[in-house]
Amino acid sequence: MQESDEELIAAVAAGDREAFAALYRRRRPDVYRFALHMTGAPAAADDVAQDVFMTVIQEAARYTPGRSGVIAWLLGIARNHARRRLSARRYEPMPPPGAEPAVMADPADGIARGRQVEALRQALGSLPLAYREAVVLCDLQELTYQDAAVAAGCAIGTVRSRLHRGRQILAATMRGERRAFAPWPAAEWL
Amino acid sequence: MMNELEGNVDDRDLALALRRLDDAVVVPEADPLREAALMAAFDAAQERRAGASAGSTCIWRDSRRRPRF
Numbered sequence: 001m002q003e004s005d006e007e008l009i010a011a012v013a014a015g016d017r018e019a020f021a022a023l024y025r026r027r028r029p030d031v032y033r034f035a036l037h038m039t040g041a042p043a044a045a046d047d048v049a050q051d052v053f054m055t056v057i058q059e060a061a062r063y064t065p066g067r068s069g070v071i072a073w074l075l076g077i078a079r080n081h082a083r084r085r086l087s088a089r090r091y092e093p094m095p096p097p098g099a100e101p102a103v104m105a106d107p108a109d110g111i112a113r114g115r116q117v118e119a120l121r122q123a124l125g126s127l128p129l130a131y132r133e134a135v136v137l138c139d140l141q142e143l144t145y146q147d148a149a150v151a152a153g154c155a156i157g158t159v160r161s162r163l164h165r166g167r168q169i170l171a172a173t174m175r176g177e178r179r180a181f182a183p184w185p186a187a188e189w190l
Numbered sequence: 191m192m193n194e195l196e197g198n199v200d201d202r203d204l205a206l207a208l209r210r211l212d213d214a215v216v217v218p219e220a221d222p223l224r225e226a227a228l229m230a231a232f233d234a235a236q237e238r239r240a241g242a243s244a245g246s247t248c249i250w251r252d253s254r255r256r257p258r259f
Contacts, residue, residue, distance in 0.1 A: 017232060020229075020232050028220055042218070050224050054228065057235050117214045120210075124208075139204075140212045167201055170208075
Protein backbone atom coordinates (compact mmCIF):
# COMPACT_ATOMS: atom_id res chain seq x y z
CA MET A 1 0.00 0.00 0.00
CA GLN A 2 1.23 3.48 -0.84
CA GLU A 3 2.27 5.56 2.14
CA SER A 4 0.40 8.77 2.78
CA ASP A 5 2.13 12.15 2.57
CA GLU A 6 1.94 12.37 6.35
CA GLU A 7 3.66 9.00 6.77
CA LEU A 8 6.33 10.01 4.29
CA ILE A 9 7.11 13.30 6.00
CA ALA A 10 7.32 11.54 9.37
CA ALA A 11 9.75 9.04 7.86
CA VAL A 12 11.78 11.87 6.31
CA ALA A 13 12.01 13.51 9.73
CA ALA A 14 13.29 10.19 11.09
CA GLY A 15 16.01 10.11 8.42
CA ASP A 16 14.46 7.76 5.86
CA ARG A 17 16.19 8.45 2.54
CA GLU A 18 13.73 6.49 0.43
CA ALA A 19 10.82 8.35 1.97
CA PHE A 20 12.41 11.64 1.00
CA ALA A 21 12.92 10.46 -2.57
CA ALA A 22 9.31 9.26 -2.72
CA LEU A 23 7.95 12.54 -1.35
CA TYR A 24 10.06 14.48 -3.85
CA ARG A 25 8.85 12.46 -6.82
CA ARG A 26 5.23 12.64 -5.69
CA ARG A 27 4.99 16.30 -4.75
CA ARG A 28 7.55 18.08 -6.90
CA PRO A 29 4.99 18.60 -9.71
CA ASP A 30 2.58 20.34 -7.30
CA VAL A 31 5.30 22.59 -5.98
CA TYR A 32 6.55 23.35 -9.49
CA ARG A 33 3.04 24.26 -10.71
CA PHE A 34 2.48 26.57 -7.77
CA ALA A 35 5.86 28.21 -8.25
CA LEU A 36 5.31 28.61 -11.97
CA HIS A 37 1.96 30.32 -11.47
CA MET A 38 3.49 32.59 -8.85
CA THR A 39 6.72 33.53 -10.61
CA GLY A 40 5.71 33.14 -14.26
CA ALA A 41 9.14 31.73 -15.11
CA PRO A 42 10.01 28.02 -15.55
CA ALA A 43 13.60 28.49 -14.39
CA ALA A 44 12.45 30.23 -11.22
CA ALA A 45 9.83 27.53 -10.65
CA ASP A 46 12.52 24.86 -10.90
CA ASP A 47 14.70 26.76 -8.44
CA VAL A 48 11.82 27.23 -6.02
CA ALA A 49 10.96 23.52 -6.16
CA GLN A 50 14.59 22.71 -5.39
CA ASP A 51 14.66 25.21 -2.54
CA VAL A 52 11.48 23.75 -1.07
CA PHE A 53 12.86 20.24 -0.85
CA MET A 54 16.18 21.54 0.50
CA THR A 55 14.11 23.16 3.24
CA VAL A 56 12.20 19.92 3.81
CA ILE A 57 15.51 18.18 4.55
CA GLN A 58 16.10 20.61 7.42
CA GLU A 59 12.55 21.21 8.57
CA ALA A 60 10.60 17.96 8.11
CA ALA A 61 10.32 17.51 11.87
CA ARG A 62 8.49 20.84 12.12
CA TYR A 63 5.52 19.63 10.11
CA THR A 64 2.52 19.40 12.44
CA PRO A 65 -0.05 16.77 11.40
CA GLY A 66 -3.58 18.04 11.79
CA ARG A 67 -2.69 21.69 11.38
CA SER A 68 -2.61 21.40 7.59
CA GLY A 69 -2.09 18.87 4.84
CA VAL A 70 1.45 18.14 3.69
CA ILE A 71 0.81 19.86 0.35
CA ALA A 72 -0.32 23.04 2.09
CA TRP A 73 2.80 22.91 4.24
CA LEU A 74 5.01 22.45 1.17
CA LEU A 75 3.25 25.27 -0.68
CA GLY A 76 3.69 27.51 2.34
CA ILE A 77 7.44 26.94 2.05
CA ALA A 78 7.23 27.45 -1.71
CA ARG A 79 5.37 30.73 -1.17
CA ASN A 80 8.23 32.09 0.92
CA HIS A 81 10.85 31.08 -1.61
CA ALA A 82 8.78 32.41 -4.52
CA ARG A 83 8.28 35.75 -2.74
CA ARG A 84 12.00 36.01 -2.16
CA ARG A 85 12.70 35.41 -5.83
CA LEU A 86 10.00 37.82 -6.97
CA SER A 87 11.41 40.45 -4.68
CA ALA A 88 14.90 39.93 -6.12
CA ARG A 89 13.55 40.00 -9.66
CA ARG A 90 12.37 43.59 -9.27
CA TYR A 91 15.97 44.56 -9.83
CA GLU A 92 16.46 42.34 -12.84
CA PRO A 93 15.40 42.98 -16.44
CA MET A 94 12.20 41.33 -17.60
CA PRO A 95 12.63 37.94 -19.32
CA PRO A 96 13.03 38.22 -23.08
CA PRO A 97 10.14 37.33 -25.40
CA GLY A 98 9.96 33.58 -25.86
CA ALA A 99 11.16 32.87 -22.34
CA GLU A 100 7.64 32.66 -20.96
CA PRO A 101 6.44 29.54 -19.13
CA ALA A 102 5.94 26.30 -20.97
CA VAL A 103 2.19 26.39 -21.47
CA MET A 104 0.94 24.04 -24.09
CA ALA A 105 -2.55 24.36 -25.47
CA ASP A 106 -4.09 21.28 -27.07
CA PRO A 107 -3.57 21.74 -30.84
CA ALA A 108 -7.07 20.41 -31.48
CA ASP A 109 -8.52 23.35 -29.59
CA GLY A 110 -7.06 25.78 -32.04
CA ILE A 111 -5.50 29.16 -31.73
CA ALA A 112 -8.33 30.79 -29.78
CA ARG A 113 -7.91 28.59 -26.74
CA GLY A 114 -4.15 28.97 -26.85
CA ARG A 115 -4.54 32.74 -26.80
CA GLN A 116 -7.08 32.43 -24.01
CA VAL A 117 -4.66 30.45 -21.87
CA GLU A 118 -1.88 32.90 -22.57
CA ALA A 119 -4.08 35.92 -21.81
CA LEU A 120 -5.19 34.39 -18.54
CA ARG A 121 -1.62 33.56 -17.61
CA GLN A 122 -0.68 37.19 -18.15
CA ALA A 123 -3.68 38.40 -16.18
CA LEU A 124 -2.79 36.09 -13.29
CA GLY A 125 0.80 37.28 -13.38
CA SER A 126 -0.29 40.89 -13.17
CA LEU A 127 -2.47 40.35 -10.08
CA PRO A 128 -1.15 41.79 -6.82
CA LEU A 129 0.86 39.09 -5.09
CA ALA A 130 -1.52 38.43 -2.20
CA TYR A 131 -4.48 38.00 -4.56
CA ARG A 132 -2.44 35.81 -6.91
CA GLU A 133 -1.50 33.55 -4.00
CA ALA A 134 -5.13 33.15 -3.00
CA VAL A 135 -6.26 32.36 -6.55
CA VAL A 136 -3.42 29.91 -7.15
CA LEU A 137 -3.84 28.14 -3.82
CA CYS A 138 -7.64 27.88 -3.92
CA ASP A 139 -8.56 27.76 -7.61
CA LEU A 140 -5.50 26.11 -9.15
CA GLN A 141 -4.11 23.96 -6.34
CA GLU A 142 -7.62 23.40 -5.00
CA LEU A 143 -6.65 23.68 -1.34
CA THR A 144 -9.32 24.13 1.28
CA TYR A 145 -9.62 27.63 2.74
CA GLN A 146 -8.02 26.35 5.92
CA ASP A 147 -5.04 24.83 4.10
CA ALA A 148 -4.70 27.92 1.91
CA ALA A 149 -4.67 30.07 5.04
CA VAL A 150 -1.84 27.97 6.50
CA ALA A 151 0.11 28.13 3.25
CA ALA A 152 -0.40 31.88 2.91
CA GLY A 153 0.23 32.54 6.59
CA CYS A 154 -3.00 34.43 7.19
CA ALA A 155 -6.54 33.99 8.52
CA ILE A 156 -9.21 32.07 6.63
CA GLY A 157 -11.28 35.21 6.26
CA THR A 158 -8.32 36.96 4.69
CA VAL A 159 -7.94 34.16 2.15
CA ARG A 160 -11.62 34.42 1.28
CA SER A 161 -11.51 38.16 0.76
CA ARG A 162 -8.27 38.01 -1.25
CA LEU A 163 -9.70 35.24 -3.40
CA HIS A 164 -12.87 37.21 -4.01
CA ARG A 165 -10.95 40.32 -4.97
CA GLY A 166 -8.50 38.37 -7.13
CA ARG A 167 -11.33 36.71 -9.02
CA GLN A 168 -12.99 40.08 -9.53
CA ILE A 169 -9.85 41.56 -11.02
CA LEU A 170 -9.24 38.51 -13.21
CA ALA A 171 -12.82 38.52 -14.47
CA ALA A 172 -12.60 42.22 -15.27
CA THR A 173 -9.31 41.67 -17.08
CA MET A 174 -10.76 38.76 -19.01
CA ARG A 175 -13.74 40.83 -20.09
CA GLY A 176 -11.33 43.41 -21.45
CA GLU A 177 -9.32 40.72 -23.23
CA ARG A 178 -12.43 39.17 -24.66
CA ARG A 179 -13.43 42.44 -26.24
CA ALA A 180 -10.01 42.55 -27.82
CA PHE A 181 -10.68 39.10 -29.30
CA ALA A 182 -14.04 40.08 -30.75
CA PRO A 183 -13.97 37.59 -33.69
CA TRP A 184 -14.26 34.69 -31.21
CA PRO A 185 -17.66 34.05 -29.65
CA ALA A 186 -17.86 34.62 -25.91
CA ALA A 187 -18.68 30.99 -25.10
CA GLU A 188 -15.60 29.90 -27.00
CA TRP A 189 -13.39 32.32 -25.17
CA LEU A 190 -14.02 31.15 -21.64
CA MET B 191 -20.58 48.04 -27.80
CA MET B 192 -20.22 45.17 -25.33
CA ASN B 193 -23.24 42.85 -25.27
CA GLU B 194 -24.71 41.23 -22.15
CA LEU B 195 -23.07 37.86 -22.64
CA GLU B 196 -19.62 39.35 -23.10
CA GLY B 197 -19.97 41.30 -19.86
CA ASN B 198 -21.07 38.26 -17.82
CA VAL B 199 -17.93 36.47 -16.69
CA ASP B 200 -18.94 34.69 -13.49
CA ASP B 201 -16.87 32.71 -11.05
CA ARG B 202 -17.71 29.39 -12.65
CA ASP B 203 -16.45 30.47 -16.04
CA LEU B 204 -13.36 31.93 -14.48
CA ALA B 205 -12.72 28.73 -12.52
CA LEU B 206 -13.05 26.77 -15.76
CA ALA B 207 -10.61 29.05 -17.53
CA LEU B 208 -8.17 28.77 -14.63
CA ARG B 209 -8.50 25.00 -14.76
CA ARG B 210 -7.57 25.10 -18.44
CA LEU B 211 -4.59 27.26 -17.62
CA ASP B 212 -3.40 24.77 -15.02
CA ASP B 213 -4.02 21.81 -17.33
CA ALA B 214 -1.93 23.51 -19.99
CA VAL B 215 1.12 23.74 -17.73
CA VAL B 216 3.84 21.31 -18.71
CA VAL B 217 5.77 20.08 -15.69
CA PRO B 218 9.24 19.11 -16.87
CA GLU B 219 10.81 15.88 -15.73
CA ALA B 220 12.96 16.26 -12.65
CA ASP B 221 16.55 17.09 -13.54
CA PRO B 222 18.70 14.10 -12.43
CA LEU B 223 21.45 16.47 -11.37
CA ARG B 224 19.10 18.44 -9.15
CA GLU B 225 17.70 15.23 -7.70
CA ALA B 226 21.20 13.94 -7.01
CA ALA B 227 22.07 17.23 -5.31
CA LEU B 228 19.03 16.90 -3.08
CA MET B 229 19.87 13.35 -2.12
CA ALA B 230 23.44 14.36 -1.36
CA ALA B 231 22.14 17.19 0.82
CA PHE B 232 19.84 14.75 2.59
CA ASP B 233 22.74 12.36 3.28
CA ALA B 234 24.93 15.20 4.51
CA ALA B 235 22.18 16.43 6.84
CA GLN B 236 21.78 12.94 8.28
CA GLU B 237 25.51 12.65 8.86
CA ARG B 238 25.57 16.00 10.59
CA ARG B 239 22.65 14.97 12.79
CA ALA B 240 24.26 11.66 13.62
CA GLY B 241 27.50 13.42 14.51
CA ALA B 242 25.78 16.05 16.60
CA SER B 243 23.72 13.42 18.36
CA ALA B 244 26.75 11.27 19.14
CA GLY B 245 28.67 14.31 20.33
CA SER B 246 25.95 15.54 22.63
CA THR B 247 25.45 12.05 24.06
CA CYS B 248 29.14 11.80 24.75
CA ILE B 249 29.21 15.13 26.58
CA TRP B 250 26.18 14.18 28.61
CA ARG B 251 27.72 10.85 29.61
CA ASP B 252 31.02 12.51 30.40
CA SER B 253 29.37 15.02 32.66
CA ARG B 254 27.38 12.30 34.45
CA ARG B 255 30.40 10.11 34.98
CA ARG B 256 32.79 12.83 35.91
CA PRO B 257 34.27 11.85 39.24
CA ARG B 258 33.71 14.23 42.11
CA PHE B 259 36.65 15.43 43.97
